[in-house]
Amino acid sequence: MHDASHSKRNSLAALTLGAIGVVYGDIGTSPLYAFREALAQAAQDGISRGEIIGVLSLALWALIIVVTMKYVLFLTRMDNGGEGGVLSLMALARRATGGRWLVVAVLGATGAALFYGDAIITPALSVLSAVEGLKTIPGLDGMSQSMILGVTVGILVALFAIQAHGTARVAVLFGPVCLIWFLSLAALGLWHIVQAPEILHAFNPVNACRFLLSHGTTGLFVLGAVFLTVTGAEALIADMGHFGRRPIQLGWLSFVWPALSLNYLGQGALALQALAAAQAAGQPLANADWFFIMAPEALRAPLVILATCATIIASQAVITGAYSLTHQAIALGLLPRMHIRQTSADQIGQIYMPVINWLVLAGVLVLVFGFRSSSAMAAAYGIAVTGTMVVTTCLAFIIAWKYWQWDPVWTAMLVAPFLALDLFFFGANILRVSEGGWxxxxxxxxxxxxxxxxxxxxxxxRTRAAGQGVPLAEFVAAIKARPPLRIEGVAVFLTQDADIAPSALLHNLKHNKALHRTNIILTVERQGSPHVAPPDRLTTERIDGDFIKARLSYGYMDAVDVPSDLARREGLLAGPGGTSFFVGRSAIRVGTRPALPRWMTTVYMFLHRNAADPTAYFTIPPNRVVELGSQVEL
Incomplete structure (x- = not known):
């Protein structure tokens, strides 16, 4: 019993350390730029003591309300079979509403779309802000912006280039590096808090309210910048499937939240000290790179190196998140199939998607060269994240009401403050659309x-193909009346509608004038749950001696392996002649009676033509596949 509890504690500690390395990488690098950018919005006419404490109070309470109360204590309970994230919430809400509410699909698609905006900004902003710390090192203060950009681009290109080889080996370092990072954040903060303890007044929310009420429109711009302190909060629920709710909650409440709070307080304390020195000299206080100048000059070079490592880890988490989200979106039918490569034999979550990798890198490099500094880029960051948070809160309301069966009035009263705050932050960030938020x-x-x-x-x-097709029942009856030549073996016909005779079956019979001894009409479906146990995936229904209807069901996080899952049913693929898989390849062309606007048909044709090979997606060996083409007019 003692050994079991000891092992459980060790496992929890290991998972918590892993969560610190992956889940909190993004939010953990916010101190590099968040306080500086928020204070910059209030520094138009010089910086005052009230502004330092007011901005800091807003930052501290954003961490308390948005991250701790909303995400850690509320949304982490909304797991879909252990999985989280905006698409998992969408799948859960879709299941709770029977798939009848269009708003659920719209919210999920919007959240997924906004995530990609976040995915290109996070690596660009975080790595660039860390490299800019080189300017604070004595002797490097004259470093040109072109050199800063060169180092940043080199790091980013190397980071994306190694994705194809997998990150499982270096991922073991993420936890320890981030542990050192957060300890450094806390230590630097404590050192300065001791020198200016009056900064602790920032915990009083009255200071935040007073600042907003006294600064008008400027207060909203500051609020938009303050939101940078909570960017990365979505990762708390998105990575639940990897670590579980308890390690994520424990890591935040016991370690990450205190470390971040101490660091922001330390930056505020340093700003108060700098203000006192500026006032004594009769000079206005100018904004500065508060994070890096917290450290003594002798420690700045190691701090820049550590910050760069932390931002690389944060970027890696976002890149992996982009792969994972795309994989889910494909499974849920929101995006066309793409080539997915497994990079680890042990961890199913370790995947690589070349198209997403290079598209994200292209977006990152455009941002780096377009904005050229982290301050210019900061305005672009908040809108994507606040938009995703609004979507998440709306889906949470639907799940609590329809899935948990909570009273809608009480649910609305609970969710309304979170939604109001999200909308307030979103409105504050919308003001910065022209500065890069677009x-x-x-x-x-x-x-x-x-x-x-x-x-x-x-x-x-699908509608057009069904209209052009032959009902399977009629086809089977016709075959019985006029039996064709039979050949040995099993033919598996993949189709989206098991009630319509697959086009590949019709073409095979038309051109080869023969029918296999056993014919399986197979549909592959994705469920709203993340995983379906292998023994529960296959269901079959025998139509007659020649035809079997089969359905394989997978969770949206499961890897598809059609041959292996069919072979689990004893005798289904047995017999002489082997098994052949018939896949219909439909070519899309513009019809005389268009089902879609011409521009939409053109875009769909491009997406359909460039979608990944379905046989690779279904893990069917190429030498067992027969492809037969057909045309669908849209």
Whole structure:
């Protein structure tokens, strides 16, 4: 009994350390720029003591309300079979509403689209802000911006280039490096708090309210910048499937939250000291890179190196998150199939998607060269994250009401303060659209357009194919009346609608004038749950001696392996002649009676043509596949 409890504690500690390395990488690098950027918005006419304490109070209470109360204590309880994230919430809400509420699909697609805006900004902003710390090192203060950009681009290109080789080996270092990072944040903060303990007045929320009420529109701009302190909070629920709720909650409450709070307080304390020195000299206080100048000059070089490592880890978490989200979106039918490569034999979550990798890198490099500094880029960061948070809160309301069966009035009263705060932050960030906030909105709009076209196009193509098809029952009856030549073996026909005779079956019979001894009409479906146990995946229904209807069900996080899962059913693929898989390849063309606007059909044709090979997606060996083409007019 003692050994079991000891082992359980060790496992919890290991998972908590892993969570600190992966889950909190993004939010853990916010001290590099968040306080500096928030104070910059209030520094138009010089910085006062009230502004330092007011801005800091807003930052501390953002961490308390948005991250601790909303995410850690409330949303981590909304897991979908242990999985979290905006698409897992969408799948859970879709299941709770029977898939009848269009708003659920719209919210999920919007949240996914906004995530990609976040995915290109996080690596660009975090790595660039860390490299800019080189300027605070004695002797390097004259470093040109071109050199800063060169180092940043070198790090980012190397980071994306190694993704194809997998990150399982270096991932073991993430936890220890982030542990040192957060300890350094706490130590630097404590050192300065001791020198200016009056900064602790920032815990009084009255200071935050007083600041907002006295600064008008400027207060809203500051609030938009303060939101940078909570960017990365979405990772708390997105990575639940990897670590579990308890390690994530324990890591935040016992370690990460105190370390971040201490560091922000330390930056505020340093600013108060600098203000006192500036006032004594009769000079106004200018904003500065508060994070790096917290450290003594002798320690700045190691701090820049440590900060760069932390930002690389934060970027890695976002890149992995982009792969994971895309994988889920494909499974849920929101995006076309893409090539997915498993990079670890032990961890199913370790995947690599070349298309996503290089598209994200291209976006990151455009941002780096377009904005050229972390301060210019900071304005672009908040909109994508606040938009995702609004979506998350709306989905949480639907889940609590329809899935947990909570009273809608009480649920609304609980969720309303969170939603109001999210909308307040979103409104504050919208004010900065012209300063760069349009970037994530543009990225989200482009991804949203792809999702909308793909979903509408698939629906239209399926409807047209069903209209052109032959009901399976009629086909089976016709075969019975006039039996064709039989050949040995099992033929598996993949189709989206098991009630319609697959086009590949019709073409095979038409051209080869023969039918296999056993014919399996197979549909592969994705469920709203993240995982389906292998023994529960296959269901079959025998139509007659020649035909079997089969359905394979997978969770949206499961890897698809059609041959292996069919072979689990004893005797299904047995017999002489082997097994062949028939796949219909439909070519889309513009019809005389269009089902979609011409521009939408054109985009859908491009997406359909460039989607990954379905046989690779279903893990079917190429030498066992027969592809037969057909045309669908849209």
């Amino acid at each position: 970037v994530p909105l543009l990225v989200a709009a482009m991804v949203g357009l792809v999702i909308a076209v793909w979903v509408k196009g698939r629906q239209a193509a």
